[in-house]
Amino acid sequence: MFRQTPLKTLTFAAILAGLAAYTLTGGTFAKELVIDIAVLAILAISLDLIAGYGGMISLGHGAVSGAGAYAFAAATVLLGASPVAGLLGAILLAAAFGAAIGAVTARTRGIYFIMATMAFGQMAYVLVFDSKVLGGDDGLPGLPRLDLSGAGIDLQSPASFALFCLALLALTYVLAAALLRSGFGRTLCGIRENEDRMRALGVTVWRFKAAAFGFSGVFAGLSGALAAQHTMFVSPELLTWTVSGEVLVVVILGGLGTLTGPVAGAVFLVFLKHVSSGLTSYWHLIIGLSLILAVVSGGRGIYGGLEKYIESRLAHRSKSPVRPREGAVAAEVQADA
Amino acid sequence: MLEAIDLCKSFGSLTVTNGVSFRLEKGERRAVLGPNGAGKTTLFNLLAGQLAPSSGEIRLDGKNVTSCSVEARARMGLARSYQKNNLFNGLTVGENLSLAAASALGYGGWLLRDSLGSKRVREVAEDVAAQVGLAGLLDAPVAQCPYGTRRQLEVGIALASRPKVLLMDEPASGAGPGMIEALHRLLKSLPRDLTILIIEHDMDLAFDIADRITVLNYGKAVFEGTPEETRKSPLVGEIYLGDWDSHA
Numbered sequence: 001m002f003r004q005t006p007l008k009t010l011t012f013a014a015i016l017a018g019l020a021a022y023t024l025t026g027g028t029f030a031k032e033l034v035i036d037i038a039v040l041a042i043l044a045i046s047l048d049l050i051a052g053y054g055g056m057i058s059l060g061h062g063a064v065s066g067a068g069a070y071a072f073a074a075a076t077v078l079l080g081a082s083p084v085a086g087l088l089g090a091i092l093l094a095a096a097f098g099a100a101i102g103a104v105t106a107r108t109r110g111i112y113f114i115m116a117t118m119a120f121g122q123m124a125y126v127l128v129f130d131s132k133v134l135g136g137d138d139g140l141p142g143l144p145r146l147d148l149s150g151a152g153i154d155l156q157s158p159a160s161f162a163l164f165c166l167a168l169l170a171l172t173y174v175l176a177a178a179l180l181r182s183g184f185g186r187t188l189c190g191i192r193e194n195e196d197r198m199r200a201l202g203v204t205v206w207r208f209k210a211a212a213f214g215f216s217g218v219f220a221g222l223s224g225a226l227a228a229q230h231t232m233f234v235s236p237e238l239l240t241w242t243v244s245g246e247v248l249v250v251v252i253l254g255g256l257g258t259l260t261g262p263v264a265g266a267v268f269l270v271f272l273k274h275v276s277s278g279l280t281s282y283w284h285l286i287i288g289l290s291l292i293l294a295v296v297s298g299g300r301g302i303y304g305g306l307e308k309y310i311e312s313r314l315a316h317r318s319k320s321p322v323r324p325r326e327g328a329v330a331a332e333v334q335a336d337a
Numbered sequence: 338m339l340e341a342i343d344l345c346k347s348f349g350s351l352t353v354t355n356g357v358s359f360r361l362e363k364g365e366r367r368a369v370l371g372p373n374g375a376g377k378t379t380l381f382n383l384l385a386g387q388l389a390p391s392s393g394e395i396r397l398d399g400k401n402v403t404s405c406s407v408e409a410r411a412r413m414g415l416a417r418s419y420q421k422n423n424l425f426n427g428l429t430v431g432e433n434l435s436l437a438a439a440s441a442l443g444y445g446g447w448l449l450r451d452s453l454g455s456k457r458v459r460e461v462a463e464d465v466a467a468q469v470g471l472a473g474l475l476d477a478p479v480a481q482c483p484y485g486t487r488r489q490l491e492v493g494i495a496l497a498s499r500p501k502v503l504l505m506d507e508p509a510s511g512a513g514p515g516m517i518e519a520l521h522r523l524l525k526s527l528p529r530d531l532t533i534l535i536i537e538h539d540m541d542l543a544f545d546i547a548d549r550i551t552v553l554n555y556g557k558a559v560f561e562g563t564p565e566e567t568r569k570s571p572l573v574g575e576i577y578l579g580d581w582d583s584h585a
Contacts, residue, residue, distance in 0.1 A: 001432050001453070068342075183439060183447025190436045193425040200385065200423075201440040201498050204410035208446075 001189050002053060002180035006141025007307060008260045012173055015263055016166060023162045028090060031158035037270045038165035038229045044170045044250045044262030046219035049176055050102075053185065054212045054256030055192035059114055060238070063121035064217050066236075068094035068224030071141040073234040078133070078325055083146045087184070090225035091218050098122070098217020099210050118241050127240040129192035139235030143228050155229075168261070172219050173280055176259060179215060188212050249287070253294050255304030264303045338363045338532045339384065339415070339502050345395035345557075346376075353379045354390070355556035361502070365463060366524075366533045368543040370567075371553035372576065377536045380553065381504050384534070385417045386410045388478055397502065418494070420510055420536075422487045424479050428479055428553030430474030430490055432464035437497035468526070470519055471494040485516045492523070503527075505535040509542060519540060544568070552576070 023034045043065050050056045059152075068090035076088035105116040128134050145155045148164070155161045170172050179185050191200045191205055199205050237243075246269075254265025270288065276283035294301050300308055339361040345352040353376045361367055369377050382388040384395060386407040395403045402410050425433045432453065438461035439452035441444050452458055466472050471490045479487065492508050509517045519541055524546045527533070537543040543550070544564040552560040552567065554576045560567065568572050 002429055179448070181451050182403065183444045183450060183452030184450050186436065186439065187445040189428075190425060190440075193427050196427065197423050197494070198436075198440070199407045200411055200417060201437050201494075202408050203445055204406075204408050205441055 001179070002185055002259070004177050004181065005307075008119055008312060010259070011303060012260045014261060015260075015267060016170055019166055020163065022025075023139050023159055025164070028158055028253040031162040033270055033274060034162040035158070035165050035226075035230050037221050037266050038162070038169045040171030040250060040267035040270060041169050042219055042226070042249070043247050044254065044266050045169075045176050046216045046223065046259065047247050047257065048251050048259060048262045049179070049216045049219070050212050052207065052259070052262075053192060054179055054188045055195075055210060056117075056212070057114055058101070058117040058213075058247065059241050059244045059248070060117035060121035060124075060158070061205065061220055061247055062241060062245075063124040063239045064094050064220040065096045065224035065227070066128070066234075066243070067097045067124060068217075068221030069228040069234045069238050070134060070140075070224075071221070072225040072228045074134065075097060075242075076144055077140050077142055079323055082142050086163075087146065087222075087225050088190055090228075091221040091276050094204060094221025095214045098220060099214030102210035102213025103206065103302060106209035118244070121239065121241050123240075123284075125211075125236055127237040128194040128239055139233060141233045141236065143232040145229045145232070161230070163319045165230075166224060168226065172222065173263070176219065180259065184211070186210070196285070220252075251301075252299075253291060253300030253301055255307070256299075258301070258304050258307065261301050261303035268302060289301070338398060340394075340396040340533065341384065342394040342396070344380070344383055344395065346379055346388060353556050354360050354383060356393075356489045357553070357556070357558045358393075359551055359561065360559065363501075363531045363532055363535060366535070366546050366548050368547035368550045368584045369534065369536045370550055370573075371552060374554040375471060375553040377553055378506055379556075381417065381506050381534075381536065383552075384496045405512050409451075414499075415500045415504070416500035416502070416568050417453070417504035418424060418508055419486065420506040421493050422484075422486060424473060424490055424494070429475065430466065430471055430477050430479060430482065430486075431462055432495075433479060433490055434471075434475075434493055434497045435459070437494045438462050438465070438499070441498040461499070465493050465497040467580040468496065469523060475578065478546060485512055488512050491520075494525075497574060500531070502532040502534070505533065507536050508539060509537060509539045521545065550561070 019034050019037060031319050045059065049062050072086040074089040075081040076083055077088045099119045100167065101117060105113055108116050129137055145161065148155055153160050154243040155164055187203060187208055193206055195205055224238065226240065250265040250269050253260045253268055254263065255261025263320060272287060273283065276286040341359050342371065343355055344357045355378060369380065370379050379388065383390050385493055386405060390403065394401060397410060397413050397415060425436060435453045435458050438458045442457060444452035444455055444458060464477055471486065471489055471493060474486060479490065488508065488511065495503055504512065509520050512520065521542050535543065547564055550562060550564055550567045551558050552573050559576065560570055560573050562570065
């Protein structure tokens with residue numbers, strides 16, 4: 001069951017503060033890295049919502065995010081809508097797409113569920129790839145960014161856009177935590193633990209699964225719209241199943257079902273990619289080895305492992321007999337004398 | 338309250354439930370007896386909606402629920418406990434009971450409030466925990482609880498869902514004498530308007546709490562009567578109780 005522990009809050013706050021400081025003190029490349037991390041972290045939180053707390057491992061999440069990116073692109077470039085309307089459209093379309101995937105796949109389990117979500121993703125990819133209106137394999141260029149000049153914020157500036165993405169990451173985290181703490185989130189955890197028993201308690205499981213996918217789609221759509229604004233370009237590559245695979249790697253590396261873990265995983269993966277690709281052209285091997293290490297070392301991931309370590313230390317300390325300080329003992333001896 | 342009309346269930350050429358009919362009035366406690374393989378658990382699965390009957394009809398509170406889903410029947414007030422523990426093993430005892438209570442109260446879909454933090458849910462969970470003897474164990478992780486505690490929780494989850502009709506599939510299965518005695522007291526203490534259908538191999542327990550008894554054999558209901566009539570029935574003695582006279 002989800003609990004927003006002080007460790008979760010502190011870790012997330014520390015990551016956010018660190019990324020903000022890196023944005024403000026680093027160069028242009030640092031800002032690009034922070035944007036990549038924020039966009040990936042939002043998508044990872046979105047996946048953790050259904051995979052970590054709902055037990056639904058999806059390989060179609062890249063497509064949900066990609067649908068959001070394309071909705072933003074189509075609304076702004078093809079229909080001439082404002083970026084705000086494009087952003088809302090992206091979120092709504094991704095939520096609807098997510099809910100549709102959830103509703104159709106809810107009755108499948110295990111490998112069949114994974115394959116069904118992947119099939120949805122690949123269908124979306126082919127649809128976009130073959131669509132002349134959406135630019136086919138050339139994609140759509142010339143996307144605008146949100147205009148916040150009224151508030152004195154210039155999102156064309158990399159620093160401002162990076163901080164804006166971090167603010168939306170924080171908002172995503174707060175909303176996801178609130179959802180997981182709600183009655184809906186509790187029921188979702190119950191479904192993950194024992195779907196059949198929840199059904200016997202009167203819960204219409206497929207509706208909750210579809211709704212969870214829909215909520216997850218809101219965040220995935222936001223992530224896609226931000227990715228589209230970042231590069232000001234969308235292409236079918238955004239919808240491939242390898243994107244979904246990478247997000248799943250991020251969630252597992254950080255800690256499945258921990259909410260904070262996927263954010264830590266996004267930071268780790270983006271920096272690891274950056275550092276290791278500078279060292280060797282075989283950097284994928286390093287990422288693969290990291291994933292294997294994360295899985296074989298208990299499967300808790302970076303944050304999950306940290307949480308477990310701290311919990312066990314605290315439990316060990318609370319079981320240890322209290323040792324009086326030397327000074328206190330001396331004082332007692334003197335008093336007795 | 339709960340009625341089975343000529344209920345049949347076949348798996349291929351094997352007929353597991355064969356024309357079973359009975360009617361439970363509100364507040365009635367009925368035990369279903371029968372040797373292993375008589376079709377008792379299959380009957381429960383049909384009544385709860387986990388299996389669809391090959392033919393026949395099931396009525397709950399006067400409504401035909403034969404084609405209703407498990408969850409729809411549960412929302413109409415039908416709850417069950419399982420022969421093999423079917424718990425939320427990754428959660429605590431309190432969370433198990435609270436999930437059941439929140440679902441029954443309709444708080445499971447709340448988006449802006451925590452269902453488990455609700456005063457009403459906590460009250461139900463604490464009341465049921467006290468009822469089934471788990472009052473001091475609300476924070477205990479289920480995975481670390483002994484078997485007996487899990488059996489108590491199995492019954493507790495069913496009770497926390499505030500049912501009108503409770504199906505109990507061998508609640509004393511695998512339990513020691515102390516727990517059977519506690520279960521006996523619990524069943525006697527339940528509100529009289531709660532309708533209970535129970536499968537139980539512990540004869541003392543079944544005969545003491547049941548108003549009526551249905552005996553199944555090879556999927557057929559071969560006998561129905563009061564506990565006293567059941568004790569005296571030569572047919573029941575022959576097919577199931579065998580040495581009941583010496584036992585009594």
